[in-house]
Amino acid sequence: MSSTAYENVGGVREHGGSSSSELASDRTPHQKKRGFATRAIHSGQDKSDPYGALNSPIYMTSTFEFDTAEQGGARFAGEEGGYIYTRLGNPTLNELEQNLAGLEGAEACLTVASGMGAITSVFWTFVAPGDEILVDETLYGCTFVYFRHGLDRFGIKVRHVDMRNPENIAREISDKTKIIYFETPANPNMRLVDIKAIADIAHNVGIKVVVDNTYATPYLQNPIALGADIVVHSATKYLGGHGDLMAGVILSSAEDMEQIRYVGLKDMTGAVLSPMNAFLITRGLKTLELRMERHCDNAEKIAELLEASPKVEKVFFPGLPSFEQYELAKTQMRRFGGMIAFELTGGHDAGLKFLNSLEMCKIAVSLGDAETLVEHPASMTHSTYEPEERARFGITEGLVRISAGLENADDILADIEQALAGV
Numbered sequence: 001m002s003s004t005a006y007e008n009v010g011g012v013r014e015h016g017g018s019s020s021s022e023l024a025s026d027r028t029p030h031q032k033k034r035g036f037a038t039r040a041i042h043s044g045q046d047k048s049d050p051y052g053a054l055n056s057p058i059y060m061t062s063t064f065e066f067d068t069a070e071q072g073g074a075r076f077a078g079e080e081g082g083y084i085y086t087r088l089g090n091p092t093l094n095e096l097e098q099n100l101a102g103l104e105g106a107e108a109c110l111t112v113a114s115g116m117g118a119i120t121s122v123f124w125t126f127v128a129p130g131d132e133i134l135v136d137e138t139l140y141g142c143t144f145v146y147f148r149h150g151l152d153r154f155g156i157k158v159r160h161v162d163m164r165n166p167e168n169i170a171r172e173i174s175d176k177t178k179i180i181y182f183e184t185p186a187n188p189n190m191r192l193v194d195i196k197a198i199a200d201i202a203h204n205v206g207i208k209v210v211v212d213n214t215y216a217t218p219y220l221q222n223p224i225a226l227g228a229d230i231v232v233h234s235a236t237k238y239l240g241g242h243g244d245l246m247a248g249v250i251l252s253s254a255e256d257m258e259q260i261r262y263v264g265l266k267d268m269t270g271a272v273l274s275p276m277n278a279f280l281i282t283r284g285l286k287t288l289e290l291r292m293e294r295h296c297d298n299a300e301k302i303a304e305l306l307e308a309s310p311k312v313e314k315v316f317f318p319g320l321p322s323f324e325q326y327e328l329a330k331t332q333m334r335r336f337g338g339m340i341a342f343e344l345t346g347g348h349d350a351g352l353k354f355l356n357s358l359e360m361c362k363i364a365v366s367l368g369d370a371e372t373l374v375e376h377p378a379s380m381t382h383s384t385y386e387p388e389e390r391a392r393f394g395i396t397e398g399l400v401r402i403s404a405g406l407e408n409a410d411d412i413l414a415d416i417e418q419a420l421a422g423v
Contacts, residue, residue: 125264
């Protein structure tokens with residue numbers, strides 16, 4: 001069955017809910033002034049539960065019953081709103097999507113099974129053989145593989161551009177360019193991209209801008225307000241916040257989201273989010289502001305400690321005045337996030353020795369958890385790059401990445417200090 005047969009089925013507006021833009025227009029002036037934490041706790045809630053449950057029920061169902069055969073046919077034909085099948089929509093997912101759209105300032109949101117599910121659902125919707133996409137030089141390892149070794153097999157050209165200078169984008173755009181994609185801050189070396197400057201250049205020639213906002217979260221940075229067309233997150237990280245789930249998020253205009261839901265998700269990836277995981281992310285959002293403030297506080301202290309150490313050659317953290325893009329960070333981020341990268345003077349071997357000397361901090365990939373996580377990108381998250389590619393794109397062999405956790409800062413610093421002493 002074609003995707004058009006599913007139009008107006010399972011989407012936000014068709015089962016008694018509202019799109020985020022409709023919700024925004026319905027808010028009173030007093031509600032518009034509500035703070036981030038208040039909105040994260042209260043927005044999107046389904047008030048229809050007959051028992052008055054404070055937390056909405058989890059709709060653990062794959063399919064939905066029709067009152068009549070005619071109703072089922074009408075829903076499949078797009079003539080009547082309502083739920084059909086959780087791959088197309090589910091009340092628990094819808095509640096989370098409403099909440100996230102409001103926090104990110106987007107018209108619409110779609111939740112999926114992983115961060116990579118979010119990225120692939122977007123690109124399988126909007127690119128075709130013969131198209132070209134421009135991506136930044138620094139990307140998460142699996143994203144890099146998808147672009148370079150995935151899309152390339154289907155006749156889609158991917159070109160890396162140093163997007164720290166927006167003029168590089170203006171020079172590289174061609175008549176085949178369909179999407180510009182970047183992370184900011186970038187994983188793992190923290191380089192930033194000026195979202196507004198890139199969006200202005202792209203929109204002058206009708207190109208979409210897609211931004212991975214995982215590191216910053218909606219609390220610290222809002223790419224759509226700066227001109228981005230589509231925002232993706234790995235909700236596995238800060239949005240969930242507890243290292244106990246996998247999920248992805250896509251935010252965009254209602255028009256684009258209609259296509260992503262019924263093409264990228266329904267037909268191409270099938271990367272459907274579990275209602276249980278949606279519930280856990282909704283729970284995580286209630287403490288997102290509190291957690292991000294603590295992550296930021298701890299990261300700033302870690303960065304200052306590392307910069308003062310004679311054993312550290314360079315620290316990459318947007319909140320340090322020594323960071324080359326410090327002024328841009330102050331312009332487009334509310335605070336500087338919970339991620340730090342650094343290079344030890346001893347290079348690769350010193351980096352591994354540092355990791356192996358940690359006592360409390362965990363050697364683990366991922367980020368945004370309550371625990372402080374430390375990893376070696378060249379041999380772990382970014383091992384998918386060839387060594388010469390890592391060298392070219394600023395991912396050195398001795399780079400260490402830290403995700404500042406929620407522990408007491410003094411305990412994190414003490415563990416880092418003793419690990420440095422052993423290098």
